[in-house]
Amino acid sequence: MVEPTDMEDSETVSLHQRILSDIREKILSGTWAPGHRIPFEHELTAEYKCSRMTVNKALSQLAKAGLIERRRRSGSFVRRPQSQAAVLELHDIRIEVEALGLPYRYERLERLQRRSNAGDRALLGLSTAGSVLRLEGLHFAGERPFAFEQRLINLSAVAEAGDEAFLEIAAGPWLIGRVPWSEAEHRIRAMAADETIADALDIDPGAPCLVVERRTWSAEHPVTHVRFIYPAESHTLVARFTPSQG
Amino acid sequence: MVEPTDMEDSETVSLHQRILSDIREKILSGTWAPGHRIPFEHELTAEYKCSRMTVNKALSQLAKAGLIERRRRSGSFVRRPQSQAAVLELHDIRIEVEALGLPYRYERLERLQRRSNAGDRALLGLSTAGSVLRLEGLHFAGERPFAFEQRLINLSAVAEAGDEAFLEIAAGPWLIGRVPWSEAEHRIRAMAADETIADALDIDPGAPCLVVERRTWSAEHPVTHVRFIYPAESHTLVARFTPSQG
DNA sequence: ATGACGATTATGTATATACATATTGAAACG
DNA sequence: CGTTTCAATATGTATATACATAATCGTCAT
Structure with a gap:
């Protein structure tokens, strides 16, 4: 079982995927602990130089997956791990x-x-x-x-x-x-x-x-x-x- | 445990949600059997009178959920139930x-x-x-x-x-x-x-x-x-x- | 016939834009 | 001092548009 090594220039992934996995990684590694407010959509828009729609799609997906919680006017927050489901x-x-x-x-x-x-x-x-x-x-x-x-x-x-x-x-x-x-x-x-x-x-x-x-x-x-x-x-x-x- | 009865005029759901659950229902009920080609995006666009983006989001979601398979140039097809995961x-x-x-x-x-x-x-x-x-x-x-x-x-x-x-x-x-x-x-x-x-x-x-x-x-x-x-x-x-x- | 090639087509991804909606924080008011 | 009101703000949903990409089909030359 050899995983494909992260090729430096593997730019085949979509921007949407990259945003998604970047944030996911920060949450799973604990860099952004439960309760932490992740950057606003407009901030990520600037960081990744893309439109809000793209950022929004990624964040909505994370929300649906249960990793973050989104609150209007307040921002998006890392959820705390809940009931273990496997x-x-x-x-x-x-x-x-x-x-x-x-x-x-x-x-x-x-x-x-x-x-x-x-x-x-x-x-x-x-x-x-x-x-x-x-x-x-x-x-x-x-x-x-x-x-x-x-x-x-x-x-x-x-x-x-x-x-x-x-x-x-x-x-x-x-x-x-x-x-x-x-x-x-x-x-x-x-x-x-x-x-x-x-x-x-x-x-x-x-x-x-x-x-x-x-x-x-x-x-x-x-x-x-x-x-x-x-x-x-x-x-x-x-x-x-x-x-x-x- | 009383479920809220389907109110006739409950138009609070988004169009996106409606498309999604409509199609889901057709698949789960067997109306559209495995292998069946579901309408093209542009057909659903006409049916629901909405933009392709909205239809696309719904179909992409069904694809991610594993219910359908999307093939470029060919269309989207109902997948056959695969390995039971629970x-x-x-x-x-x-x-x-x-x-x-x-x-x-x-x-x-x-x-x-x-x-x-x-x-x-x-x-x-x-x-x-x-x-x-x-x-x-x-x-x-x-x-x-x-x-x-x-x-x-x-x-x-x-x-x-x-x-x-x-x-x-x-x-x-x-x-x-x-x-x-x-x-x-x-x-x-x-x-x-x-x-x-x-x-x-x-x-x-x-x-x-x-x-x-x-x-x-x-x-x-x-x-x-x-x-x-x-x-x-x-x-x-x-x-x-x-x-x-x- | 056979294979190469290009046109066609459906999906994939992204943008800019618009307006709706929930919530907050501060200002205005009693 | 407490309450109401209102504007600001971040997210939610939708549109029209554009170009990329993969797969298929028909055409045409060999």
Whole structure:
């Protein structure tokens, strides 16, 4: 991982970008501490010899990113770091496994189409009955089970799923590409493996597992609920917090 | 929680905002599916009866948010949903406990100032030796232990921490407000409680725990490494993914 | 056919300008 | 002395304009 060294004459960046990263740098380095008033737009206009619009765009962006706060008549101020929020990347399991240099394989354990029961509706957040598809499967990294997946698909939202076997392809990648932009909620917790899980993952009952549950909506409609269960040793989630690039 | 009902005549939003949310809505609802070419700037200019700059600002923002992709000469296209990223809110533990309606209390178990050893340097990501402060403490929710905290503070970066006892205030809230904007990396995993942890949290050895580790840098300098250990039942992390508001 | 080239087109960036709006500080007033 | 009023000021939003840049398409010569 070699970063491109700052070329002295790399003048390919726009002025807007330069103003933005200059100020960002001053804030992150602590040169301008929280509460500090950063120069007025007209001062930056003079400093960078550009129009106010250009400066304004940069500052608005920093404000949207939460690094500064802008107050009419008073100026712009460095905000104090607030509630730590981190961005959690949740890749497809295939990607994760292949990143480990291991061959990936998916194997379906169970497939069941049924009218939704109360439990299904609770998991999906559905208020009315309808058909659901219940899937269980295993993701392998090489010969070892990597994650156990329990999924519920709302067939009212994705009818075509009813025609798929999901024998060797997991529903996750299948759903992406078929369902438009969606919202999701994740819940992450630790859990002791019960009989079913221990059996599937080939670990001892009671062994600690990491559980990631995801509920997905598209255009306000519940699409799927999925639970990934990882043996504790096999998986660590990584989240980064970098004061937004704007 | 009552949301303000959409007032018919709420014309307080800027045109820029209206264009932005109009298009966003069309994408999220699936009206404009991934791959669809959205109207050219000059078409939107006509539709909204505004200048190209205004339209351009809105589209640029959607592009930055990752919802659309812009190609010169070709137009702007709805992107297909990519790697699921979710925003994980990591609140102060006091906040979490109080949200449960329980009284919060912190209790220090150990405080140790020493010259960094190899293990310390590995955890903090330090290359040179120096003083570190090692802390262990318990966060209580009511009478029950809620989380066990193991922390390492780089005293070269935050010298004042050496003068603090951290008897009844955790180092986390103390550090915020003293350290400017920072970067952080989180690792989340499941773990079986060892003797020390089981003892501190008053749970059985081997019981599953959720572990959140955070490394923090400020202006490239390692500041602190902290490990929060939660009994599996007491804690669930929640992360949301909403296609960026731009 | 094939490849080179130039015109066309949509976006990218920047400017100068205008007026709206919120807030502050000072002057005017009771 | 406290309150009201008003002008000054920094930001917020929008316009019209200009030129740069990248990609595409059609034309033309080979």
